[in-house]
Amino acid sequence: MGVSSKDMLRAIADGEDDPEKLANFARRTMKRKKEELELALQGYVNPHQRLMLKTILTHIDFLTEQIEMLDQEIAKRVSTYQEDLERLDSIPGIATRMAEQILAEIGTDVGNQFPTAAHLCSWAALVPGHNESAGKRKSSRSKKGNKYLRSALTEAAQSVRGSKNYLGALYRRTAGRKGKKKAAIVVAHAMLRIAYYLLTRKEMYVDLGEDYFDKQKQASIVRHSVRRLENLGYTVTITEAS
Numbered sequence: 001m002g003v004s005s006k007d008m009l010r011a012i013a014d015g016e017d018d019p020e021k022l023a024n025f026a027r028r029t030m031k032r033k034k035e036e037l038e039l040a041l042q043g044y045v046n047p048h049q050r051l052m053l054k055t056i057l058t059h060i061d062f063l064t065e066q067i068e069m070l071d072q073e074i075a076k077r078v079s080t081y082q083e084d085l086e087r088l089d090s091i092p093g094i095a096t097r098m099a100e101q102i103l104a105e106i107g108t109d110v111g112n113q114f115p116t117a118a119h120l121c122s123w124a125a126l127v128p129g130h131n132e133s134a135g136k137r138k139s140s141r142s143k144k145g146n147k148y149l150r151s152a153l154t155e156a157a158q159s160v161r162g163s164k165n166y167l168g169a170l171y172r173r174t175a176g177r178k179g180k181k182k183a184a185i186v187v188a189h190a191m192l193r194i195a196y197y198l199l200t201r202k203e204m205y206v207d208l209g210e211d212y213f214d215k216q217k218q219a220s221i222v223r224h225s226v227r228r229l230e231n232l233g234y235t236v237t238i239t240e241a242s
Contacts (some may be wrong), residue, residue, distance in 0.1 A: 004030045006057070012045055013054040074100055081108055081150035087198040091191060092165050093156040102195060104120040105149040110167035110199045117196040124149045125190040150188070169192065173213055 007025040023037040030037070038073060045053075078085060080101055088099035106120065107113050114120040121127050125145025125192045161180075167187055175183035196206060209215075226236045 001060075002030075005026060007056060008041070008115070009053060013050050013057060015050065030238055058176055066209065078103065082197055083202075084108065086202055090165055091103055091194055092167050092205075093191065093200070094195075095158040098152055098156055101152050102149065105152075106195075110196060111233070113198070117193040120196050121192050122154075124192060126150055126153065126185065126192050149192075151193050153188035154184045155185040156191060160187065164210045164211050166210065169210045169213055 004025055004027045008022050011022055011025060011169065019041040021036040022041045026037055028178070081103060081132060084103060085096065085099045088094050088102055089096055092212065094102070105124075114123065118127075123145060126149075157167075160167045161183070162168060163174070167190060170190060171183045171187045174186045178186075193204060204230050222238065226238065229236050
């Protein structure tokens with residue numbers, strides 16, 4: 001649906017069938033593929049197909065106009081919440097459009113609407129389940145929540161899977177143990193918790209780093225080792241190597 005392609009399609013719909021003339025609509029880098037385009041544009045299009053093609057293009061133009069009109073209306077309505085949008089936009093994987101959608105779903109007074117981040121995540125049905133209790137496995141099927149918010153955040157979670165940041169590391173760590181679907185839910189849950197704290201504390205996102213879990217594991221090993229030595233009667237002093 002690039003400019004060159006749409007011009008070619010419109011010309012075909014209007015009755016043009018000369019491959020050379022159609023290929024001349026190519027712009028920028030597509031001009032280098034003129035010979036290939038001429039070969040691709042050879043063929044027969046009957047009047048019925050031209051009519052359907054024109055109908056589809058007209059419908060696409062109508063939808064594009066409606067999207068632009070709605071974008072302008074959304075921008076007008078959220079203009080007074082620009083700082084909140086910037087806070088949400090600072091989260092990896094959350095762009096401006098996604099930030100607008102999150103704010104539209106959870107509201108602009110999230111602190112009073114939801115007492116804690118856990119309440120918000122539960123409302124959106126983005127709470128990773130504990131599927132085993134007393135040796136019995138439970139259903140891992142997700143509860144019903146706000147499907148629009150859940151869908152948007154799950155999509156955002158998928159977009160950070162290769163990112164070199166905390167959320168990217170969380171996705172890969174979870175995917176390795178529980179699979180990609182569970183990883184998307186876990187990261188979406190983390191994103192929503194982060195969003196809650198940013199909006200209620202009026203802060204910008206600060207990333208914990210891709211090596212966050214490695215540092216946590218290292219700290220855990222150190223604590224465990226110190227505890228064992230102290231239980232054996234030793235006094236332990238930890239000094240970091242230069």
